[in-house]
Amino acid sequence: MQPEPSRGRPDHNISMWGAPGSGKTTLLAALFIALTRRNDDWKIVGSDPASSDYLIDRTNALSRGKVFPEASMTLERYHWTLIGPAPQKTGFWGRKAKPGPPARIGLSMIDAPGGLFGTGRRPAGGVSAPDGAGDPRRQELLDNLERSRGIVFLFDPIREFTFGDAFDHMHAPLTRLAERMLASGEFTDGKLPHHIAVCVTKFDDPRVLETAEKRRLLTVDLDDPYRLPRVDSEDARELFRELCQVSASGNADMVLNALDQFFHPDRIRFFATSSIGFYVDRRTKRFDWDDFQNMVPGEADEDSRIRGQLHPINVVEPMLWLGQRLAAIRPATEIS
Amino acid sequence: MPEPDRDLSRKAIAQALADLADTGHLTLVVVAADGVTAFLLHRDDNGCPRGRSWSATWADLVGERGWDADPAGTREAVVRASRAPSSSGEVILVAVSSGDPKAEQALDWLRAAHPAAQVLRAEPPIAALVREVMADDPLTRSYELVVVLADPGSGRPRLTSRQLFPLGSRPGARTRVAVRCEAAGPYGTAFAVVTWQGPAPRLLSVQSAPLVPGRYEVTAELVRPGRVRFTGLPELSPDPRDWDQLVSALPDRLPGGVGPAHLVCAVEVCGADDQVAERLSRARQVISFASGELGDLLRVSLLAYGAHSYDPSAPELPVRVAAWKTDAGEALDALDALEERGAVAGGYPYHPHAAQLEDMLAVVVERLDWADPTPAVVLTVGGRPPHPARTDPSRLLPCPHRHDWRKLLALLRKRQGTVLGAICDQAADQAHQAWHGIGAAALAPLEAVDVRGLAAALGLVTPSPVHLPFPLLDETE
Numbered sequence: 001m002q003p004e005p006s007r008g009r010p011d012h013n014i015s016m017w018g019a020p021g022s023g024k025t026t027l028l029a030a031l032f033i034a035l036t037r038r039n040d041d042w043k044i045v046g047s048d049p050a051s052s053d054y055l056i057d058r059t060n061a062l063s064r065g066k067v068f069p070e071a072s073m074t075l076e077r078y079h080w081t082l083i084g085p086a087p088q089k090t091g092f093w094g095r096k097a098k099p100g101p102p103a104r105i106g107l108s109m110i111d112a113p114g115g116l117f118g119t120g121r122r123p124a125g126g127v128s129a130p131d132g133a134g135d136p137r138r139q140e141l142l143d144n145l146e147r148s149r150g151i152v153f154l155f156d157p158i159r160e161f162t163f164g165d166a167f168d169h170m171h172a173p174l175t176r177l178a179e180r181m182l183a184s185g186e187f188t189d190g191k192l193p194h195h196i197a198v199c200v201t202k203f204d205d206p207r208v209l210e211t212a213e214k215r216r217l218l219t220v221d222l223d224d225p226y227r228l229p230r231v232d233s234e235d236a237r238e239l240f241r242e243l244c245q246v247s248a249s250g251n252a253d254m255v256l257n258a259l260d261q262f263f264h265p266d267r268i269r270f271f272a273t274s275s276i277g278f279y280v281d282r283r284t285k286r287f288d289w290d291d292f293q294n295m296v297p298g299e300a301d302e303d304s305r306i307r308g309q310l311h312p313i314n315v316v317e318p319m320l321w322l323g324q325r326l327a328a329i330r331p332a333t334e335i336s
Numbered sequence: 337m338p339e340p341d342r343d344l345s346r347k348a349i350a351q352a353l354a355d356l357a358d359t360g361h362l363t364l365v366v367v368a369a370d371g372v373t374a375f376l377l378h379r380d381d382n383g384c385p386r387g388r389s390w391s392a393t394w395a396d397l398v399g400e401r402g403w404d405a406d407p408a409g410t411r412e413a414v415v416r417a418s419r420a421p422s423s424s425g426e427v428i429l430v431a432v433s434s435g436d437p438k439a440e441q442a443l444d445w446l447r448a449a450h451p452a453a454q455v456l457r458a459e460p461p462i463a464a465l466v467r468e469v470m471a472d473d474p475l476t477r478s479y480e481l482v483v484v485l486a487d488p489g490s491g492r493p494r495l496t497s498r499q500l501f502p503l504g505s506r507p508g509a510r511t512r513v514a515v516r517c518e519a520a521g522p523y524g525t526a527f528a529v530v531t532w533q534g535p536a537p538r539l540l541s542v543q544s545a546p547l548v549p550g551r552y553e554v555t556a557e558l559v560r561p562g563r564v565r566f567t568g569l570p571e572l573s574p575d576p577r578d579w580d581q582l583v584s585a586l587p588d589r590l591p592g593g594v595g596p597a598h599l600v601c602a603v604e605v606c607g608a609d610d611q612v613a614e615r616l617s618r619a620r621q622v623i624s625f626a627s628g629e630l631g632d633l634l635r636v637s638l639l640a641y642g643a644h645s646y647d648p649s650a651p652e653l654p655v656r657v658a659a660w661k662t663d664a665g666e667a668l669d670a671l672d673a674l675e676e677r678g679a680v681a682g683g684y685p686y687h688p689h690a691a692q693l694e695d696m697l698a699v700v701v702e703r704l705d706w707a708d709p710t711p712a713v714v715l716t717v718g719g720r721p722p723h724p725a726r727t728d729p730s731r732l733l734p735c736p737h738r739h740d741w742r743k744l745l746a747l748l749r750k751r752q753g754t755v756l757g758a759i760c761d762q763a764a765d766q767a768h769q770a771w772h773g774i775g776a777a778a779l780a781p782l783e784a785v786d787v788r789g790l791a792a793a794l795g796l797v798t799p800s801p802v803h804l805p806f807p808l809l810d811e812t813e
């Protein structure tokens with residue numbers, strides 16, 4: 001954890017949430033690339049030197065070094081600002097938007113080791129440090145969750161095929177969070193005050209893409225020069241449900257129930273996300289159903305690498321959605 | 337007309353014997369001063385003359401009662417003693433002594449009983465004369481040696497016979513025949529002589545000896561009808577096997593190399609150093625063994641393939657054709673160079689779980705001469721699976737050239753005389769399914785290769801041990 005440079009900057013606190021290896025850190029690392037690949041005017045800047053360095057380092061490692069981030073060991077907080085295009089005549093976010101200056105969304109991102117979301121009863125993969133129930137990092141994570149109003153929840157269908165522990169990594173912190181919210185009187189309508197962006201990660205994996213294809217959930221954005229297949233937010237929930245069917249534990253559908261129990265339906269949105277996206281041949285510059293995997297597996301003791309250019313899918317969208325929703329609800333809170 | 341001349345008698349008997357049909361009988365009744373002797377001659381299944389004789393003295397015939405007591409009874413006893421069948425078969429009466437009244441009387445009775453019979457006068461001993469005539473009987477069948485020939489079409493061994501003595505041959509006749517003998521099992525190589533009658537050969541004699549494999553100039557000599565002696569060989573001894581046993585001992589392939597072949601060895605040269613070295617050494621074993629068996633009938637090609645690169649900035653090493661249709665020596669030199677180089681294409685950006693197997697198949701398909709009927713044996717030595725042509729559930733990245741190993745294998749399998757074998761890092765039950773196609777004819781595990789067994793399964797050599805029960809006809813003379 002880094003010291004919090006409290007400079008009175010209004011940030012919306014957003015927490016990344018997901019089992020170990022579900023792709024939290026990679027998602028953040030891909031954010032800059034994702035923004036540059038968009039042809040709207042959104043950009044991201046670090047709000048402090050450490051956060052800027054992180055953006056630069058991760059972007060380089062990912063796009064040039066073609067390496068994935070290491071499994072996280074500590075809780076990291078990054079302060080970024082999403083700077084959007086100048087709003088047009090009517091305010092982008094309704095009455096609170098002021099025409100003229102570009103929209104800015106301050107993000108304070110918390111990226112924790114996935115193991116901290118576990119039940120604390122058994123060691124979870126990806127974390128070597130002690131992370132039992134008494135782990136101070138666990139407390140800190142909960143503090144942050146309590147303070148934040150936006151959650152990016154990462155559901156890793158590949159992990160779910162093999163371990164089936166997404167529910168375990170969601171349920172424990174969720175009930176704790178509910179406890180705290182209840183105690184602080186913020187559990188008013190029986191729901192948490194948070195917005196949650198549920199990202200079905202690794203959409204680029206053939207098993208995930210194939211599931212979406214079989215369910216006819218794929219669309220292609222006509223403006224997309226690469227013609228990458230994607231799943232609209234409206235259909236992402238169905239993809240999520242479909243992927244739950246093949247969960248190794250059969251508990252995945254409980255994730256859906258828990259989401260509905262704890263979050264207001266308006267505050268849940270699903271995304272079919274891929275941080276690295278599909279492989280696109282540099283000459284044809286078109287998505288190719290015959291050859292779209294963008295990962296090169298590593299030798300036995302090495303990690304996988306990224307094969308070609310990154311074409312992040314639904315990496316910016318959850319952040320923008322959260323940022324816009326949070327900004328619309330109330331002015332950003334000061335970071336304590 | 338009675339004729340006392342022994343030579344004339346011999347000629348008459350010989351002529352009668354020569355005229356003797358396969359199913360007929362020739363009876364010679366010799367009337368001497370002391371009694372009668374009957375010789376019954378016929379031909380056996382091989383056309384050899386065979387004879388039996390019975391003798392009876394006058395006393396044997398009439399007993400106590402005396403010659404003259406019952407003339408009718410005596411006559412009947414004499415005629416019965418001649419053993420000649422009354423109706424069929426030729427009868428020759430031979431009078432040995434002249435003037436003996438009993439003999440004359442008996443001769444008269446016999447002439448009366450066999451009015452068509454020739455009557456000869458001759459000096460004893462008649463038995464010796466009959467034996468001489470029989471031994472000198474010209475062959476009524478062709479005598480042939482059983483040999484093996486390679487069928488020109490299939491190369492498979494086929495039984496045939498090589499004539500030793502034509503019809504009419506007489507004892508003393510000699511024939512030379514060149515044969516090749518191969519390892520022949522516990523009984524040795526059988527020199528079987530058959531006669532031909534109708535569609536099937538009839539075994540006349542079989543003798544055998546364990547022979548050092550090689551070429552033999554054999555001389556066959558007709559000793560007498562039914563007896564052929566072979567010289568130019570170690571001593572032969574009787575073989576206990578009958579014809580059916582001998583024929584069923586014929587293998588369905590000839591021993592040693594089966595003929596010209598093109599061995600295409602493709603070796604995966606990516607992965608752990610020691611594994612690559614072991615694969616190359618297996619390839620060496622197979623090439624060396626096949627070349628030892630086939631000599632210059634063997635052509636060898638050697639290919640090396642590694643892993644695909646999935647980073648366009650690191651161009652990959654294409655499949656390397658280290659030797660194509662060269663002799664074994666040149667291919668082994670190329671193998672030296674591959675060993676020198678060792679493992680290639682390791683680490684990023686090379687794919688660690690699959691190899692350019694499909695590219696290698698494409699090269700082989702392209703390089704093989706599809707009009708060449710020489711059998712081609714494609715032996716792949718490796719372990720990784722091929723890349724799929726397109727993204728599939730294996731999640732192995734697709735081949736950058738989109739080669740489809742299934743299609744390429746199907747093409748190879750369709751090619752006439754093409755055999756697919758493999759030596760795989762993993763045991764057959766653990767090998768990727770592709771290896772079962774790549775090693776369709778034989779799939780051997782890398783750690784334990786029975787080189788001869790593999791070469792045999794691939795049709796490069798015959799399975800061991802192949803015993804050839806008969807000599808091979810050597811047509812090189």
Ligand SMILES: Nc1nc2c(ncn2[C@@H]2O[C@H](COP(=O)(O)OP(=O)(O)OP(=O)(O)O)[C@@H](O)[C@H]2O)c(=O)[nH]1
Pocket residue numbers: 018019020021022023024025026027068069070071072073112113114115125126127201202203204205273274275276277295303304
């Ligand atoms: N196919 C695919 N794999 C991904 C993607 N993002 C991440 N991964 C894989 O998932 C692994 C883990 O990613 P991380 O970003 O480290 O996951 P995390 O949630 O931060 O993990 P912890 O820090 O251990 O909690 C990576 O090493 C990749 O192998 C993606 O977009 N697509």
Ligand SMILES: [Mg+2]
Pocket residue numbers: 024025026069070071072111112113114
């Ligand atoms: Mg992480």
